[in-house]
Amino acid sequence: xxxxxxxxASQALSAAEYVSVATPAILYDANSLKAxxxxxxxxxxxxxxxxxxxxxxxxxxxxxxxxxxxxxxxSSKRYVVVTAREAIVRESWSSSASLAFRAERQVxxxxxxxxxxxxxxxxxxGSVGFIKNSDVWGE
Numbered sequence: 001x002x003x004x005x006x007x008x009a010s011q012a013l014s015a016a017e018y019v020s021v022a023t024p025a026i027l028y029d030a031n032s033l034k035a036x037x038x039x040x041x042x043x044x045x046x047x048x049x050x051x052x053x054x055x056x057x058x059x060x061x062x063x064x065x066x067x068x069x070x071x072x073x074x075s076s077k078r079y080v081v082v083t084a085r086e087a088i089v090r091e092s093w094s095s096s097a098s099l100a101f102r103a104e105r106q107v108x109x110x111x112x113x114x115x116x117x118x119x120x121x122x123x124x125x126g127s128v129g130f131i132k133n134s135d136v137w138g139e
Contacts, residue, residue: 018078018111018138019057021045025073031056038067044079044108046138062137078111080119080136087136089129093118100129111139 021041028035031053041047047059050066057074060066062081082103090097093115101123103109109121109131118130119139133139 017049019047019049019059019074020077020079020138021047021069022073022075022077025069027067027069029067031058031068033070035068038065041069041073044075044110046079046081046108046111047074048138078138079108080111080121080131080138082107082109082131082135083137084135087131089121089123089127089131090118091129093120093130097130101127103131109136114139 021043023043025041026037027039027041029038030036045061047061047069049057049059051058052071055071056068057071058066058068062083082105085105087103089100089103091100103123109123112120112122112128114120114133115130117133119133119136120128121131121136122128
């Protein structure tokens, strides 16, 4: 294998996989309903999937906290959360594009895909636009 092939293979292996919470759900410190209950996750919360076992997913949130969640509480729809104090969402993937809307920190937006360093998102009101990937987590 060439050095470039090895680099691309390692990047593919290290790519994070994200999921989102479908409905409010309890987060546990182990993969058992008898484990300590830590928090209640809100609907649409994006999570980085770390480990998947039968019926359970070990995940990390935007703050770095790690916990277990029942797999049945996860959605196939993906969401991102705004991490910037206020993020500008543009009509297209350019810093000079017109403003689509603004999103404040902790707002959840539906993830529609990545375009370079931009993320296509949909607000719950139906507005669609592009946000810099550095302004969100979960993409």
